[in-house]
Amino acid sequence: PLASTADCPHQGFALGPNILGLQFHPEVTARGLESWYVGHYRALSDDNAPEVAQLRADAARHAAALRERGTRFFTEWLAKLRFE
Numbered sequence: 840p841l842a843s844t845a846d847c848p849h850q851g852f853a854l855g856p857n858i859l860g861l862q863f864h865p866e867v868t869a870r871g872l873e874s875w876y877v878g879h880y881r882a883l884s885d886d887n888a889p890e891v892a893q894l895r896a897d898a899a900r901h902a903a904a905l906r907e908r909g910t911r912f913f914t915e916w917l918a919k920l921r922f923e
Contacts, residue, residue, distance in 0.1 A: 847862055
C-alpha cells in the first residue's frame with residue numbers, strides 16, 4: 840500500500856519494483872482540473888458540490904506545487920524501475 844483514504848483504502852499500491860497502481864491523478868494540472876470541471880458540470884451543480892469558483896481558486900493557488908510534486912512523483916518512481 841502507498842496511499843489510502845477512509846473512502847478508498849487502496850488509493851495507491853505497488854507490487855514489486857515495476858508495478859504501480861493508482862486511483863488518483865498525480866499528473867493533474869490546473870488546466871486538467873479545469874477540463875474536469877467542464878466535463879462534470881452536472882455533478883458540480885449539485886447542492887452538495889463544492890463551488891466551482893472555489894475549486895478554480897484552489898487550483899490556481901496550488902498549480903505550481905501540483906506540477907512539481909507530480910513530476911517528482913513519477914521521476915522518482917521511474918528511476919527505481921528495474922529492467923532485466
